[in-house]
Amino acid sequence: MKNQSPYKILLYYKYVHIDDHETYAKIHLKFCESLGVKGRILIAEEGINGTLSGTTEQANAYIYAMRMDPRFTDMTFKIDDAEEHVFKKLYVRPKKEIVTMNLEKDLDPNHITGKRLKPAEFLEAMKDDNVIIVDVRNDYEYDIGHFRNAIRPDVKNFKQFPEWARKNKDMLKDKKILAYCTGGVRCEKFSGYLVREGFTDVNQLKGGIIAYSKHPETKGSMFEGKCYVFDERIAVDVNFAEGTKVVGKCFHCGEPSDRYVNCANLSCHTQFLCCEKCDEKTLRSCSKECEEVIRNYQIQSTD
Numbered sequence: 001m002k003n004q005s006p007y008k009i010l011l012y013y014k015y016v017h018i019d020d021h022e023t024y025a026k027i028h029l030k031f032c033e034s035l036g037v038k039g040r041i042l043i044a045e046e047g048i049n050g051t052l053s054g055t056t057e058q059a060n061a062y063i064y065a066m067r068m069d070p071r072f073t074d075m076t077f078k079i080d081d082a083e084e085h086v087f088k089k090l091y092v093r094p095k096k097e098i099v100t101m102n103l104e105k106d107l108d109p110n111h112i113t114g115k116r117l118k119p120a121e122f123l124e125a126m127k128d129d130n131v132i133i134v135d136v137r138n139d140y141e142y143d144i145g146h147f148r149n150a151i152r153p154d155v156k157n158f159k160q161f162p163e164w165a166r167k168n169k170d171m172l173k174d175k176k177i178l179a180y181c182t183g184g185v186r187c188e189k190f191s192g193y194l195v196r197e198g199f200t201d202v203n204q205l206k207g208g209i210i211a212y213s214k215h216p217e218t219k220g221s222m223f224e225g226k227c228y229v230f231d232e233r234i235a236v237d238v239n240f241a242e243g244t245k246v247v248g249k250c251f252h253c254g255e256p257s258d259r260y261v262n263c264a265n266l267s268c269h270t271q272f273l274c275c276e277k278c279d280e281k282t283l284r285s286c287s288k289e290c291e292e293v294i295r296n297y298q299i300q301s302t303d
């Protein structure tokens with residue numbers, strides 16, 4: 001029998017109407033506190049989007065309780081093993097949207113969204129030359145790992161995707177569009193937006209990279225590098241078919257690296273990829289200016 005990991009990490013979302021979401025967020029926070037789980041859960045009128053860690057018992061209790069609620073009975077949980085908590089704190093926040101797109105006219109993925117492809121269907125579709133694979137995540141997520149041949153949209157955050165699509169209309173139209181993100185929640189909205197804008201062949205990876213990585217038929221095939229995650233692990237392996245290759249590059253020297261660090265100048269704290277050598281050499285700084293600040297701080301603290 002396989003050894004049971006002491007902790008589990010859950011990733012889940014559902015677009016479903018939540019009445020008085022602010023009150024529900026308060027109740028949900030109390031409930032999570034009583035269980036002892038940690039993580040980040042966003043609750044909006046349009047649904048729930050969460051990731052949390054807890055002991056196996058706590059995670060099971062959370063899933064069980066959520067399934068008792070008719071709104072979440074069919075919610076999919078992506079479950080990972082862990083040795084300990086991967087979050088320091090617990091946040092349960094009421095929000096306007098569970099992923100912020102800020103559209104003038106909001107959109108409900110239950111009514112309009114791209115075709116949901118199962119992992120094996122997505123893999124088959126990617127092999128066709130006449131498709132456009134769109135990574136619907138942030139630039140720093142793309143940089144540490146992505147599907148082979150996926151385009152890296154020139155956006156700073158999710159809100160800029162609609163504008164990006166408008167600018168690249170000529171490239172996208174008449175093509176089969178394959179969109180993907182970490183767990184699927186961002187694609188539901190973005191692909192819905194594309195459909196509403198008149199694109200005709202819009203598809204999305206059901207369950208995102210995480211489900212694709214775990215699926216026995218795909219095992220992460222054609223994914224290069226690691227998947228960025230929003231917890232203390234920072235990135236996880238995806239491709240169990242061909243192995244993980246390093247696609248990230250050290251910000252300073254350009255050598256292959258998938259080590260994300262935060263600039264040690266606390267007033268900067270920028271996240272960047274940095275190899276071990278440059279980490280030591282630059283005192284984990286993102287720039288000459290920040291290095292200077294850190295050196296001065298070190299001199300002061302040894303005075």
Ligand SMILES: [Zn+2]
Nearest residue numbers: 250253275278
């Ligand atoms: Zn380096």
Ligand SMILES: [Zn+2]
Nearest residue numbers: 263268286290
């Ligand atoms: Zn810096």
